[in-house]
Amino acid sequence: MGKGNGDIIKVEHGSSCAVTILLSHSIAKNEQYLAKFANILHKMASYPELDYILNFAATKARSGQLTFELKDTVFFELDSGNCKAIQGTMFNHVMNAFRNEKKYLISIKKIKASVIIHELAHMIENELYSFKSKQFHDCFIKDMRASLISNLSLQTIINSKLVNDLKLYPASEHHAEVFARFFELICLCNEISGHEENTGYDLLTLCNSFPNLMHYINNILKPKVLDRTYTDITEYSANRNKNAKRSASWSNDKVHSIHADTKKPQWRRTVKSIKDT
Numbered sequence: 001m002g003k004g005n006g007d008i009i010k011v012e013h014g015s016s017c018a019v020t021i022l023l024s025h026s027i028a029k030n031e032q033y034l035a036k037f038a039n040i041l042h043k044m045a046s047y048p049e050l051d052y053i054l055n056f057a058a059t060k061a062r063s064g065q066l067t068f069e070l071k072d073t074v075f076f077e078l079d080s081g082n083c084k085a086i087q088g089t090m091f092n093h094v095m096n097a098f099r100n101e102k103k104y105l106i107s108i109k110k111i112k113a114s115v116i117i118h119e120l121a122h123m124i125e126n127e128l129y130s131f132k133s134k135q136f137h138d139c140f141i142k143d144m145r146a147s148l149i150s151n152l153s154l155q156t157i158i159n160s161k162l163v164n165d166l167k168l169y170p171a172s173e174h175h176a177e178v179f180a181r182f183f184e185l186i187c188l189c190n191e192i193s194g195h196e197e198n199t200g201y202d203l204l205t206l207c208n209s210f211p212n213l214m215h216y217i218n219n220i221l222k223p224k225v226l227d228r229t230y231t232d233i234t235e236y237s238a239n240r241n242k243n244a245k246r247s248a249s250w251s252n253d254k255v256h257s258i259h260a261d262t263k264k265p266q267w268r269r270t271v272k273s274i275k276d277t
């Protein structure tokens, strides 16, 4: 992938950490973009609803098939990101032969989790030949008809992003857009988007509102993605999240016992900042 004058690219080889790999395949105009991107990727990687997607992306990046380009937002550009697939021939070391493989260039013009995941979802759909976004769409419709969404903010955002905005797209792209936009909804929940978006619903509310879709994601989509992901990357992320959970529950115990004894509020702040990183 070419890089222009003044671009910054971090080089790090041989890692199993998805975030490190993705950063080492990202091109940015300044360090702040990379730092912001890194923070968001770390947060996304700590959620089981998203970590396997980053692991798959890291697999593609380590195979030389995915590069991120972090850009300025230009006010007249309507899209906040895009995913370009470039058909190419690559040497496959396992098969000892040349194969047709796609390369992806994902441009991120607004560095936000919802934009990053939307473009990654488009890459996943393109890469998983056996995956049909129509089945995903059918589950989405089934859940929508069941009217399980009681949260008003969530209802509003679904109507805007997954119903009204879709009218701007040709019908042939609707299934793919619903797929990418549902993952956007995951990233727009309060825990992941933080104060920036203030969308007014949490991840559990979203998952409970779409039981068929979540079942499809966990039992059909996720295993397909895992099959195509380097094992060392999956294992690294599973261990890291297990350890993070353990240290978070230790931190909570510590906070409770300290508060019970001395009620010192500064401990809560300290522990919170450790958990948030």
Ligand SMILES: [Zn+2]
Pocket: 118, 122, 177, 180
């Ligand atoms: Zn899209």
